[in-house]
Amino acid sequence: MELAHLPWKKGKSYEDLLGLKALKHDGKKTWEKHVLRVIKELSTALDSE
Numbered sequence: 001m002e003l004a005h006l007p008w009k010k011g012k013s014y015e016d017l018l019g020l021k022a023l024k025h026d027g028k029k030t031w032e033k034h035v036l037r038v039i040k041e042l043s044t045a046l047d048s049e
Helices: 014-018 020-026 028-046
Strands: none
Touching: 014 020, 014 028, 020 028
């Protein structure tokens, strides 16, 4: 399963939010905030405890 193709919001996917195009468009600081947010959310969603 490719997590990057899962829907994010407003018709966009995780790839749209975290991909190279997003990095170039949003800048490194904003992109890093998005990466950390997604890591936190996916960690919570996939936690088996």
